[in-house]
Amino acid sequence: MLLKFNASIVKESLLLLRDKAGLAMLFIMPMALVLLMTLLQDTTLKLLDERRTPIFVINYDADTFGVSVLNGLKQARFFDVHTKLNDKALTEEELRRYVLEGKFRVGIIIHKGASDALRNKIKTEIQEQFPAEEESLFEVDHDAENVLPRVDIYFDPIIKNDFKNAMTSALREFSYAVEAKMIFEIYAELIQDITDIEIKQNNGFQNIIDFREEYATERESRMVPNSVQHNVPAWTIFAMFFIVIPLAGNIIKERETGLAMRLRTMPGSNLPVILGKAFVYFIVGIFQAILMLMIGLFVLPLFGTPALIIGSGILPLFLITIAVSMAASGYGILIGTIATTQEQSSIFGSISVVILAALGGIWVPTFVMSDMMLKVSRFSPLNWALNGYYEVFLRSAGVSDVFGYIVLLILFFVFCIGLAFLYNKYKKSLS
Amino acid sequence: MSENFIQIKGLTKRYKHAAEPAVNKLDLEIEKKTVFGLLGPNGAGKTTTISIICNQINADSGTVTIDGKDLSADRERIKRIIGVVPQDIALYPNLSAYENLKFFGNMYGLSGNSLKDRIKKNMLDFGLEHKLHKKIKTFSGGMKRRVNLIAGILHKPQILILDEPTVGIDVQSKNVILEHLKNLNKNNDTTILYTSHLMDEAEQFCTQVGIIDEGKLIAVGNPKAMIEEYKTCYKLEDIYLLLTGRSLRD
Ligand SMILES: Nc1ncnc2c1ncn2[C@@H]1O[C@H](COP(=O)(O)OP(=O)(O)OP(=O)(O)O)[C@@H](O)[C@H]1O
Ligand SMILES: [Mg+2]
Numbered sequence A: 001m002l003l004k005f006n007a008s009i010v011k012e013s014l015l016l017l018r019d020k021a022g023l024a025m026l027f028i029m030p031m032a033l034v035l036l037m038t039l040l041q042d043t044t045l046k047l048l049d050e051r052r053t054p055i056f057v058i059n060y061d062a063d064t065f066g067v068s069v070l071n072g073l074k075q076a077r078f079f080d081v082h083t084k085l086n087d088k089a090l091t092e093e094e095l096r097r098y099v100l101e102g103k104f105r106v107g108i109i110i111h112k113g114a115s116d117a118l119r120n121k122i123k124t125e126i127q128e129q130f131p132a133e134e135e136s137l138f139e140v141d142h143d144a145e146n147v148l149p150r151v152d153i154y155f156d157p158i159i160k161n162d163f164k165n166a167m168t169s170a171l172r173e174f175s176y177a178v179e180a181k182m183i184f185e186i187y188a189e190l191i192q193d194i195t196d197i198e199i200k201q202n203n204g205f206q207n208i209i210d211f212r213e214e215y216a217t218e219r220e221s222r223m224v225p226n227s228v229q230h231n232v233p234a235w236t237i238f239a240m241f242f243i244v245i246p247l248a249g250n251i252i253k254e255r256e257t258g259l260a261m262r263l264r265t266m267p268g269s270n271l272p273v274i275l276g277k278a279f280v281y282f283i284v285g286i287f288q289a290i291l292m293l294m295i296g297l298f299v300l301p302l303f304g305t306p307a308l309i310i311g312s313g314i315l316p317l318f319l320i321t322i323a324v325s326m327a328a329s330g331y332g333i334l335i336g337t338i339a340t341t342q343e344q345s346s347i348f349g350s351i352s353v354v355i356l357a358a359l360g361g362i363w364v365p366t367f368v369m370s371d372m373m374l375k376v377s378r379f380s381p382l383n384w385a386l387n388g389y390y391e392v393f394l395r396s397a398g399v400s401d402v403f404g405y406i407v408l409l410i411l412f413f414v415f416c417i418g419l420a421f422l423y424n425k426y427k428k429s430l431s
Numbered sequence B: 001m002s003e004n005f006i007q008i009k010g011l012t013k014r015y016k017h018a019a020e021p022a023v024n025k026l027d028l029e030i031e032k033k034t035v036f037g038l039l040g041p042n043g044a045g046k047t048t049t050i051s052i053i054c055n056q057i058n059a060d061s062g063t064v065t066i067d068g069k070d071l072s073a074d075r076e077r078i079k080r081i082i083g084v085v086p087q088d089i090a091l092y093p094n095l096s097a098y099e100n101l102k103f104f105g106n107m108y109g110l111s112g113n114s115l116k117d118r119i120k121k122n123m124l125d126f127g128l129e130h131k132l133h134k135k136i137k138t139f140s141g142g143m144k145r146r147v148n149l150i151a152g153i154l155h156k157p158q159i160l161i162l163d164e165p166t167v168g169i170d171v172q173s174k175n176v177i178l179e180h181l182k183n184l185n186k187n188n189d190t191t192i193l194y195t196s197h198l199m200d201e202a203e204q205f206c207t208q209v210g211i212i213d214e215g216k217l218i219a220v221g222n223p224k225a226m227i228e229e230y231k232t233c234y235k236l237e238d239i240y241l242l243l244t245g246r247s248l249r250d
Helices: A002-018 A020-050 A064-075 A092-101 A114-129 A161-195 A227-242 A244-256 A259-264 A271-303 A314-338 A342-360 A371-377 A381-395 A399-430 B046-053 B075-081 B097-107 B112-125 B141-153 B171-188 B199-205 B223-229 B236-244
Strands: A053-059 A079-082 A106-110 A151-155 B004-013 B023-031 B035-039 B061-066 B082-085 B159-163 B191-196 B208-213 B216-221
Touching: A002 A020, A002 A271, A002 B097, A020 A227, A020 A244, A020 A271, A053 A064, A053 A092, A064 A079, A064 A106, A064 A114, A064 A161, A092 A106, A092 A151, A114 A161, A151 A161, A227 A244, A227 A271, A227 A314, A227 A342, A227 A381, A244 A259, A244 A271, A244 A314, A244 A342, A271 A314, A271 A399, A314 A342, A314 A381, A314 A399, A342 A371, A342 A381, A381 A399, B004 B046, B004 B191, B023 B046, B023 B191, B023 B208, B023 B216, B035 B046, B035 B171, B035 B199, B046 B061, B046 B159, B046 B191, B075 B082, B082 B141, B097 B112, B097 B141, B112 B141, B141 B159, B141 B171, B159 B171, B171 B191, B171 B199, B199 B223, B199 B236, B208 B223, B208 B236, B216 B223, B216 B236, B223 B236
Parallel strands: A053 A079, A053 A106, B035 B191, B035 B208, B082 B159, B159 B191
Antiparallel strands: A106 A151, B004 B023, B004 B061, B208 B216
């Protein structure tokens, strides 16, 4: 048993080491992939950040309302708020034209006296709550009694309705916040008049409303990695699973050249030979993983990305890597056993790995997937692998946290090898 | 004492999707120490018969008994006493002769110095000692055939089964191979079962021949005795053509 296993390892290692082109492919392809994809996504993320929606605000109300709304908008991360163009304020007419032309996505005009109007409205309402009072509590400007604070919003015609709704409701919330602040001020003034106690306003109201980017999901897998944390493990897994193609090719070549038939005439189980083969490719997978992690740690930062941070200790990382490589080599053995020709195995092998990768969140991270897809993704071994790495990189997981994924991946390996073994027996009696 | 070392009864095999069986109720008995030549036109079922004996494929029905043991019941034991030399070169082109032979020796449970010595001795016997560490892909057709053969005899099998071992090689290579097989038969009592299309070769080399056509054995016996029996024939080939006809088979 052991002799066969060792002989198989020696043979496969020699074959692999002599296939320089194949070996180079196994290491250069994933290296290129991880570098390219990480850098691409990193710049996309940066671009997205820079591409905040440009809006222009004309504020004629240099008072509480106007200033609060303007500051609120400025604080919201996804607006790029302008109040001047080439150091000049715009007229309403100009603003409308620019928005129509798409220079700004949104134009906002806060009209003069908006704060006063709001204050007036509040005072009137308070006054009405104290009808018994003979003399009025405030000096209410009765001419302006029915004037409401006026804000005009112009949208770029191409802007989506969702965005419009979000924008209007955001503005409405701003004005509620300002209103609340004013109510407080007015009461404070009133109470001070009556009681002579000075009430200090704290800054609590300043930030009642602010925009915050939230991923509107209630899932456990809400770990949101950065470009490096996603791409390094993702493409490592992808590359490790791509050994399916050389491994399956190797098995089919053995069959086509009559070597498999010759091996069948030899005594003892064929399992150690299969396992020896799987082992060599398993080791290749481990080396791929080490290489990719090195890239994440040392090479990517040279291109200006954040360095990969291995949150946990080395042990969970090591164990999950072993499990992934086992799963990949087992899958290769299975494909090589079931496929009948080289073409079949390389086409089926690569397509199935790409599909499992897509489902597993290698291309598109699972945290942006729909719930349906998320359910489907749970069936991909590449997803178990990716989640395992996420645990390690994002949550500083211990061995017990990744244990479930490790068990799943090893079961997948056992399943593949077992199925391949049974299929071989079945095929022999069939042919 | 002569015994039926290999006994085949009613062996039948039809490949999936094939209309006719490749081997059809074949009966064959081979005594120990025989050099048996299985002759027949292309597609007669020679390789199929051999593949069943060598455990490469399973028969649909019929029995194969080797050294008194039923093949299907005692596969592992029987595999150990059989050496197989396939029709096609079944070697790793990117490994050297030595690496190939070491691997196959290991598969038979051989290892260490005894394996090394056997490899070297056989390479020497077949005139390949200078090629020991060269890759198989750099070998000529005749050299490959010889290494292909060595891979089947390293474990000193009691039965050596060869599928057209002399196809496509020059007279020199062929003579080395046949000479060596004769020695194995004489010195080690190895029973040899081999297939061929070459009637002259079979006439010279075999102590027994069987002619097979359409999966059935149609004649069997000592080649010289057969020539005497068929009065009109001067050579084995004449008998062969008489029995199998002159038309193409596949
Ligand atoms: N794997 C296979 N699947 C289907 N049919 C097969 C297979 N192998 C052989 N056959 C068919 O079985 C028959 C016997 O083939 P076999 O290879 O045993 O003949 P052979 O006597 O060895 O011929 P040759 O002298 O050409 O080697 C032929 O008709 C062949 O086409
Ligand atoms: Mg044949």
